[in-house]
Amino acid sequence: MDSLISTLAIWALPVVLAITLHEAAHGYVARHFGDPTADLAGRITLNPLRHIDPVGTVLVPALILAASSLFSGGGILFGWAKPVPVNFGRLHNPKADMLWVAAAGPFANLLMALGWGILFKIATSTSAGEYTVPMMKMADAGMQINIVLMVLNLFPLPPLDGGRIAVSLLPNRLAWQFARIEPYGFPILLVLLFTGVLGMILWPLMAIFRYLLALALGF
Numbered sequence: 001m002d003s004l005i006s007t008l009a010i011w012a013l014p015v016v017l018a019i020t021l022h023e024a025a026h027g028y029v030a031r032h033f034g035d036p037t038a039d040l041a042g043r044i045t046l047n048p049l050r051h052i053d054p055v056g057t058v059l060v061p062a063l064i065l066a067a068s069s070l071f072s073g074g075g076i077l078f079g080w081a082k083p084v085p086v087n088f089g090r091l092h093n094p095k096a097d098m099l100w101v102a103a104a105g106p107f108a109n110l111l112m113a114l115g116w117g118i119l120f121k122i123a124t125s126t127s128a129g130e131y132t133v134p135m136m137k138m139a140d141a142g143m144q145i146n147i148v149l150m151v152l153n154l155f156p157l158p159p160l161d162g163g164r165i166a167v168s169l170l171p172n173r174l175a176w177q178f179a180r181i182e183p184y185g186f187p188i189l190l191v192l193l194f195t196g197v198l199g200m201i202l203w204p205l206m207a208i209f210r211y212l213l214a215l216a217l218g219f
Contacts, residue, residue, distance in 0.1 A: 008066075010137045013142075014116065014145050016057065017142075018109060021112065022105040022108050027044040029100055033101065037085045037090065053082045056081060102164035102165045105149075106153050109146040109150035113143050116140075121218065124219055151206050160185065160189070
């Protein structure tokens with residue numbers, strides 16, 4: 001039980017920040033390109049309470065962490081926040097601007113992964129103290145969750161960000177046909193997750209990015 005509480009304490013802040021700032025970034029970029037929907041709904045904010053989904057932000061990550069702690073599992077930790085409302089029809093150039101709105105979330109995760117990586121570097125370079133190990137573990141968790149969310153969301157399947165980026169880049173006819181997958185995207189994602197196919201695709205990409213991050217920051 002102590003191990004579980006410790007795990008949840010270390011991961012809570014990185015998970016909440018990773019998920020909520022990802023969503024806020026979508027809203028901010030949508031406003032920049034002409035759609036004020038998220039802004040009017042009060043969703044362009046750093047207040048995590050405005051973005052938290054009780055199931056996706058709290059329950060699902062907690063259950064995955066609990067299972068990993070109790071059974072030494074190696075599953076992909078993931079979750080989601082309340083989607084930021086975006087009216088793509090109100091963007092200045094809907095098809096082209098969709099790319100930047102979609103890419104904003106993964107880009108926010110990239111920046112957070114770099115930030116946590118810098119904190120990890122500081123922790124490992126600091127003399128051992130009362131807070132050194134917890135800071136190092138939290139920074140490591142921050143890198144992990146942001147790398148997972150970045151790579152997962154870039155998977156080219158609507159309604160994931162990667163799917164919307166693909167719709168933006170494809171020719172109009174193909175884009176329209178590909179976008180029709182969106183209602184089935186989440187069930188497809190769950191099937192890929194629970195059959196292990198998603199992990200087989202994403203783990204190598206996450207490992208490569210983690211290696212490049214370590215190489216760049218020198219740890």
